[in-house]
Amino acid sequence: MTKNLNILTCRACGFTFSSESQIAWGNTYWHGIGVAFCTEESARATLKAEAIECQTIDADCNDCIHFKRGEMLAKGAASAFGGHCLKFDKPTVAYPKFATGHECFEHRRAAK
Numbered sequence: 036m037t038k039n040l041n042i043l044t045c046r047a048c049g050f051t052f053s054s055e056s057q058i059a060w061g062n063t064y065w066h067g068i069g070v071a072f073c074t075e076e077s078a079r080a081t082l083k084a085e086a087i088e089c090q091t092i093d094a095d096c097n098d099c100i101h102f103k104r105g106e107m108l109a110k111g112a113a114s115a116f117g118g119h120c121l122k123f124d125k126p127t128v129a130y131p132k133f134a135t136g137h138e139c140f141e142h143r144r145a146a147k
Contacts, residue, residue, distance in 0.1 A: 091142050094138070103119045
């Protein structure tokens with residue numbers, strides 16, 4: 036860790052750290068892509084906001100308010116869920132953390 040902590044700031048709120056004990060390592064939504072210095076409160080809020088932003092970009096049924104999840108069709112990195120689109124009343128497949136790009140997508144949490 037650097038001795039000059041006053042150059043480290045929270046990426047979300049801009050708080051300047053004066054001691055190492057104030058730092059909470061904040062993971063990005065896509066694990067492994069990056070970490071950042073955050074306050075503990077900002078780390079939680081930022082992760083939640085990043086998740087909604089990334090899921091909205093992906094626009095996959097998995098995070099859509101109109102998707103009724105059924106059974107898991109595949110496990111592992113290529114996991115998939117069968118289900119039903121309530122908006123168009125048709126069967127569909129959802130892929131967690133996968134970009135499908137459906138134009139009809141409405142995020143299940145952002146809509147609240």
